[in-house]
Structures are given as C-alpha cells and as structure tokens.
Amino acid sequence: MSALEFVNVSKSFRDVNALSNFTIALEQGELVSLLGPSGCGKTTALRIAAGFETADTGAILLGSTNIISLPAHQRRMGMVFQSYSLFPHLNIRDNVAFGLKVRGVPGDARKKRAEEMLDLVRLSDLGHRMPHQISGGQQQRVALARALATEPHVLLLDEPLSALDAKIRVEVRDEIRRLNRDLGVTTMFVTHDQDEAMSISDRICVMNNGVIEQTGSPRDVYNNPATSFVAHFVGSINSLPRGNTRVLIRPENLVLATHDESAHWRGTITDTTFVGAFTKISLVLDNDNSSVSVLAISTQIDNNIAIGKSIGINEATR
C-alpha cells in the first residue's frame, strides 16, 4: 500500500487544463520530485494534495482512505512554502509549536517537542528570536521543523529552495534529504530546477502541460528519457542529423575528433566557455545550421579550439 496516491486527478482553471488524469503513488518514506516548467501543473498537484485546491475529478489516497473531500486543516500534511511563511508575530519556538497548540497539546509537552524539532534542524539556540531576526535559510529550516512537529502523514514542499542563495540552497537541500531519510517521512518536492530534483529525489516525475511525461529514478530520467520533452528539460541535449533522422546526444557523450577525416559531424566554433573541470564548446554544424554543445575535458583542448575554427565531433564510445 502506498503512503500517498493520486488517482486520475484532474483540475482545470477556466479553460486551461492544469492537471489531466494525474496518477502517481508515493511509497512510505520515498522522496518524489515533481519537476517541470512554470505552469506545468506541479504546484497544482501539490496544492490539491494539501487541500488548498479542489480537484475536478479523481481521488487522493492516504493509505487506503480517500481524502479528496477532507478540508485542508484535517489532512495532517506538513507543508513548506517558497516564501518561508513563518508567522511574523510569533517567535521561532512558538512558530514550531503552533501546529501542536492547535491540536491541543499541553504547554510543557509542546515546548519540549518544539525544542526537539529545533534541535533536529540544528537551530535550538534561536528559539526566542523573531522570524525577521534570522536568515532566509534558517527561516526555511524552521518552516521544516514546524511542518514536521505534528508528525504529518506526508511532507509537501513547494519550491522550498527557490528564494535562497546558491550556497544556502545546497545546505537546505541536504537538510531536507537528511530529514526525509532519518524520519522516514514520505516527501513530495515541487521544483522547476532539474539539478535540485536530480540530487535530492528517489524518483522524479517530469511534468508538462498538466500531464506526466515520465516517472523514474534520476538516472533513468536522465539516461533513458521517455519523450523528447524530458530529454530537453532534464539536462542539456543536442539534436544531430544521422541519415534521414535526428539523434539526441548529451554534450558529455560527444568527443572532439582527433583525425579530421574520421569526424561524424563537422562544424565551426561559435563560443567556448571554461568551467574548470571541462570546457563547453559551442559550434554550428556545417551542413545543418543546428547549434551543438560539446563538453571537452581540458586535456583535449589545443590551439585549434578557438572561435571561428573548424572542428569535427564524434559520438563517444561508451
């Protein structure tokens, strides 16, 4: 039995289909990302699970119970938002304890539990501070502690890292993964950032225009994309001519040709970007006009690699 299951959930706003026959099952303790561009329906799916939006059709199963008509405050879903959403008038400890207070947990037990949760996100010394007195990353960790304090059935995360700086983002991301593993809490993570989804998820559900394009492990989604959309959205990819068709090849699977005559494709370099471990070379194919990116390891780079020069590329043998 799954921890959380969407069965044929559909939702439209006016004429726009935000979600069509959305079906997915989350196993107990699993972390599943909903990944897709803006307007793909991922946030709608999450908000339907939380009870903030009503689905037009379909069922949401929590264990074996259909909760689709249960109001949000009776669902016991822990939710974390992009915009921190700590209550500005309560200090950090009272924020974490809010859900317990609402559920009628007595004062002492509530305080103890709040301290435990703050300890869990390593912020136990900030309990007396007000939300505006701590940083964005800390606020988001408090929001996690608050959502987890009531032992929710499922943790729902709506772009929780999007408002954070790059470095803090990685810290909070790792924190989310650690909490998910340590507490075994089933987690649904909404993001438009493929790197985030790849690094945190057990499974990724790639969405576009309200439908699921592919669900699978990060490795699966990256290496065996089910549709052209998935191939293009997750990682970068080149579309190269081969005979009468086109093949999709990731930049890291292309190599520079050592001998001119053996090159499968030839093109003119339009740009090179040095990234440290590798250099990204952009070129336009001679006969095709399509632009292609190649990732070349620095040992491969010689004086012939410069803007305007002609080079040959091949598919790497795996």
Add this chain to the structure above:
Amino acid sequence: MKFLGKIWSRLYIAIAIVFFVAPLLSMARFAFQRIPMISLGKDNLFKRWTIDGLLTTLRDPEFLHSLSVSLKVAFFTVLVILFLMVPTTLWVHLSAPRWRGVVETVTILPYVVPPIALVVGVSGTYRSIAPWFLASNYSLVPFYAILAMPFTFRSLDVGIKALDLRTLVDAAKSLGASSGRVMWNILLPNLRTSLINAAFLTFTVVLGEFTIASLLLKRTLPMYMAQAQGSEPQGALGLGLLILVLTTILFTLVSIIRKKDSTSINVKNINVGMVP
C-alpha cells in the same frame, strides 16, 4: 548656496510654526486669561491666567451628557465598522481580488455623497417605515460607519498588503488550524497595527462630526461645543484646546505603537514571489 538653503529651511519652519502656533496661542489667551478680549496685548501676556472657564464647562451636566453620547456612539461605530470591514477586506484579498476595485469605490462614497444628501435620503426613508430608529442616539452609528469606511478600508488594505496573506493562511491550515483559528491566532494579531489605526481614526471622525449630528438633532460633543460658544465662549474654547492636546497625545501613543510594530514585523523579509 548651502548656507542660503539652510536659512530658507529655517525660515519655512518658522513660518509654519507661526501659522500653526499663533491661532492656538490666541485661543489659549482668550480661553484662559481673565482680560477683556479688546485689551489683550503683549503687556499683559503673563497676567491673570485661570482655568475657571474650562472648569465651569467641564462641570456642566450638559457637557458630560454630550461627551458620554459621543463616546458611546464612537465605541459602537468602531465595533460596527471593524465587524463589517475586516471580513470584507480579508475576503477581497483572499478570494476575490477582482472585486477590490469595486469595494474601494464603495468605501469612498462618503466623499461623493455629501452628508446632507445622505441624511435627507436616509431620514426620509426611516421616518415613514421605522420612526423609532431616528429617535435613538445610536441612529448615528450607521451614518458614522459610512463616514469611517475610507479610513478603515485603506488602513486594513495596507496592513494586509504588507503580509503574505495567502501563504500565511495556507501554512496555518496545513498545521491544522480551522478558519476561525486562523482568524484569531494568525490574521488579527498580524493586523493589530492596522486595526488600532482604523479604530483610532474612526474614533476621531466620530468625536469631530458636526453636520449629521446637527441635522438629526443629536446632543453630541461637537453640537455642545458649537452651542457653548454662544453661552460660555471661554469654556468652549478651553475645551477645544483640551481636546486638541488629548488627541495629540493619543496620536503620539499610536505612532509609538506603530513604530514598535513595524520594527518587529519586517516587511522586507516577507517574500511574496511564487512560481506556479
């Protein structure tokens, strides 16, 4: 240039001070100096000051009655206006943003409809269907609630805009709070400053309103003061000054509370960005 600028700014301040303080000083001399008005001059600036006139007025049972009428009406007006406007403004922000323009337009009606038209229209209607309504002092409450709508709506509107309302409500609900609980434990505490502002502005509007009270023949404080200017002019002006001082003190207190609140709720830190 800088020196000249400094002189100009000082001059402006001096002019402003004369503009505001001179009438107040004249009022104070008239109200509190027992010297015939015609002989008030700079020689007798410090002579024969007394608050007898004010004390006479303060002891007047008519004054106490009108004060109590005004305070009661103000209190109920504040209750009515908050009861009407808080849910309306929240509703507009949470569920019906498209209606915000309509609501805003409705709230500025008192600027468009002059009080005389309002009173004539309403009293004409009620005299025939419910004459008892206009007989009570509390019949002023609905009129004053209408007058206070613009201030109340704007004050609440600004307070709500500073909050990420939607997310706060969602967060509280996901933590198990019912709608009533969200209102009491999350929304009202965060709107405290707006509520105080709205209540205070409503209060001052009611305490100063003359036209409607006079048209409906109610014995409110402004009505009493207008009448007392004929019978006990020194006392009436003294009372005017006293009210001015008291409201200034109240305003200062409110702005202190406001300052304290705005440092504890830092709007800058509330991110309202959302990627759907």
